[in-house]
Amino acid sequence: MATVSPPWAYTLHLPHDPHAPGIARATLRTVLDAHGLSSLTPTAELLASELLTNAHLHTAGPYALRLRAMEPGRVRVAVWDTDPSVPPGFAGAGAAVPPGDAEGGRGLPLVRAFADAVGAFVLREPGASKGGKLLWAECR
Secondary structure (H helix, E strand, C coil): CCCCCCCCEEEEEECCCCCHHHHHHHHHHHHHHHCCCHHHHHHHHHHHHHHHHHHHHHCCCCEEEEEEEEECCEEEEEEEECCCCCCCCCCCCCCCCCCCCCCCCCHHHHHHHHCCEEEEEECCCCCCCCCCEEEEEEEC
16 A cells, blocks of 8 residues: 655744854755755755745844755745845846846855746735745756
């Protein structure tokens, strides 16, 4: 008799602390390994790292990492933060790649290049959530 794994999702709430992205990446590795998805770890970790770093650098509040099984062999990596502004070019047309001597600005273009799908949700339900946004990227 074949068994089907139930869908799963994990959320790790993080304080605005410079150690938080590293703790989140370690958690991601553990979760993917536990679900037999270790082959996704390099790509999922890159996606998470860029999204988490963006949340840490561009917001002042807490943020969260959410991992969710989408279908067999596919995972969604999402990061929620308190700022409702979606970065230009994230979910729509490609963001401009910065000049070669720029010190930043490559994270979201990397996410778009390595993800199979990306998207964003602006969370504005009064009283139902803390607001902000959720940026997500999927890989298989």
